[in-house]
Amino acid sequence: MTSGVGTLSEASEAYPRIQRRTLHDEVLERMRDMIIEGTLAPGQRINEGLIGAQLGVSRTPLREAIKTLASEGLVEIQPAKGAIVRKFSSTDMRNILEVLKNLEQLGGRTACENASDETIAAIRALHDAMMEQYRVRNRLEYFKLNQAIHSAIVAASGNDVLMEMHGTLQARIKRLRFIGNEGPDKWAGAVAEHEAMIEALEKRDAEALTEVIRLHMDSTRLRVWDVL
Amino acid sequence: MTSGVGTLSEASEAYPRIQRRTLHDEVLERMRDMIIEGTLAPGQRINEGLIGAQLGVSRTPLREAIKTLASEGLVEIQPAKGAIVRKFSSTDMRNILEVLKNLEQLGGRTACENASDETIAAIRALHDAMMEQYRVRNRLEYFKLNQAIHSAIVAASGNDVLMEMHGTLQARIKRLRFIGNEGPDKWAGAVAEHEAMIEALEKRDAEALTEVIRLHMDSTRLRVWDVL
DNA sequence: ATTGATTATGCTGCATACAGAATACTTGCC
DNA sequence: GGCAAGTATTCTGTATGCAGCATAATCAAT
Incomplete structure (x- = not known):
């Protein structure tokens, strides 16, 4: 049937699900776009404080979004140094x-x-x-x-x-x-x-x-x- | 409280690159194992406070690890409700x-x-x-x-x-x-x-x-x- | 007894505070 | 002028505090 747990998707079948947006989700989307648009250029380091201020968000949800981006392969995390936009050879x-x-x-x-x-x-x-x-x-x-x-x-x-x-x-x-x-x-x-x-x-x-x-x-x- | 930086076998493999381990990385690995071993059963809700205390870690790195697990498809995040171990149909x-x-x-x-x-x-x-x-x-x-x-x-x-x-x-x-x-x-x-x-x-x-x-x-x- | 409303508790989501590492900067020396 | 050491600053990694939502518990009414 439906994938995953399925409770939500079943409900959304008939009625439009009320989608609670979290900040890290929102940030994730925005950062993906920024990378694709080139606003965040490949190789560029991501300054959490800066981007956070720019998006009007604290570092916490921002960092969570970065972890997801890293898992997706769009950024690379270097411990104690920060994340950089991944550059593809x-x-x-x-x-x-x-x-x-x-x-x-x-x-x-x-x-x-x-x-x-x-x-x-x-x-x-x-x-x-x-x-x-x-x-x-x-x-x-x-x-x-x-x-x-x-x-x-x-x-x-x-x-x-x-x-x-x-x-x-x-x-x-x-x-x-x-x-x-x-x-x-x-x-x-x-x-x-x-x-x-x-x-x-x-x-x-x-x-x-x-x-x-x-x-x-x-x-x-x-x-x-x-x-x- | 944290385990060693690397195993001996890794060090002897090639040149010992000093790899700084972060807590969220460590937690990520542990949680992956817990899911595979069944310690965290499919469908089970992940209580951040509980697991955090169990691993001796605050909620911050734990949450970051959960985001990665979600991106890997091992857990599912329901906003304002928490993460649950994904159950596969x-x-x-x-x-x-x-x-x-x-x-x-x-x-x-x-x-x-x-x-x-x-x-x-x-x-x-x-x-x-x-x-x-x-x-x-x-x-x-x-x-x-x-x-x-x-x-x-x-x-x-x-x-x-x-x-x-x-x-x-x-x-x-x-x-x-x-x-x-x-x-x-x-x-x-x-x-x-x-x-x-x-x-x-x-x-x-x-x-x-x-x-x-x-x-x-x-x-x-x-x-x-x-x-x- | 069951249902519905209301309070109480717990947990998540986010912001902030703080410690330590990394980088930038300054100063002294050759 | 260039290099090295030491200091200052910035930024990351982690912990903690607080507000709001969700769920459990309690109680009233039919």
Whole structure:
């Protein structure tokens, strides 16, 4: 049924759950964004007092958020020295993309079997919306939809754990990927690959989808290469 | 009150890097063990004051450790209510094993290509040691070596990210897996599959290894099934 | 007796205080 | 001028205090 303990998710089925926000959760979200946006640059040390003041929060919830970020691999904690925004080497990048590729392939294959027609149609809708943003050259919105599609395909597998793992890895390279897609040629290539992905998914052709994802992720590595 | 900085074996391994241990790190490790051992049972609420006193630590580092455990998926945090040890449903279990299978397959394939002969020999040594523990029916030591072998195969791929993801997922089902292997028939089955894995790895037969891992993980699901 | 309301207790979430380490700075010496 | 030692400052790591929510306990009323 539902994952975890399930009491909350069952309740949220019918009624919108009243979500009590904690500060560390809020801070966590904000800091993730700051890292992805580059406000917190890779290699930069995180001064707890400073960031805390900036967010209007004491050090306690901030530190708790940092621990989570560390567990997600977005920051690195050096005892008695503090946390620094993690800097990814080209090897890290290759490793991440390799795993990400396999996760998406698994997600895609499973989605071909399990996903409902509605779910696939929704992904197609995302794709169309993305293409529209491509037409008008709105890179930020395009990018967001792009990420959403990748997530949606994995989500369509119905495997929560897979989604979770995919999400953390995707977060790690989000920034580099965004920068990497600069340049019209690269952009065009990525768009073409996406089109093929959606088509394979609609045909529920797991074999083809797997191959396209392989191609797409390997291309991504090339596109991102010179950003490092 | 705090234990030593590092073990002797670590120090003699390579150059002794002075690693400053923080309390939240220490607590994190301890709590992981407590969850796996069952001292903290699934579904049980974690009382910060209680556990803190038990470990001789204030609530601050404890809470930080809990945040990490939550990020690892071992506990679940309910705002204003506290953290509870996560209880996995059969669906969760299936999802975890599905992803784990794919990660290990990727690790195995890559290891067949990249791993040095020495690395593979070391894994064979682990396997032989495990078989010895099987012979004397030392289930705990057997289990530890079993886990170590799976980790070692993934590690042999040289992909750190893969190792990390594999590690977190492995931790989630560690306890269930341990309980699941009870009974001589199940145990014998697992041992046979392991033997085949090592042989495939030594031949660097990626195809065969992938298939054995598939078999092994699917069998694991069956072995663990009735524990839920 | 059961239900509902009300009080009481316990625990979490956050802020703050303090000790010790790490870094920056100053000063003296060559 | 450059280097070294010693001092000052900053920042992290941990403990503690306090407010608010959640739950348990108590009691009243039907």
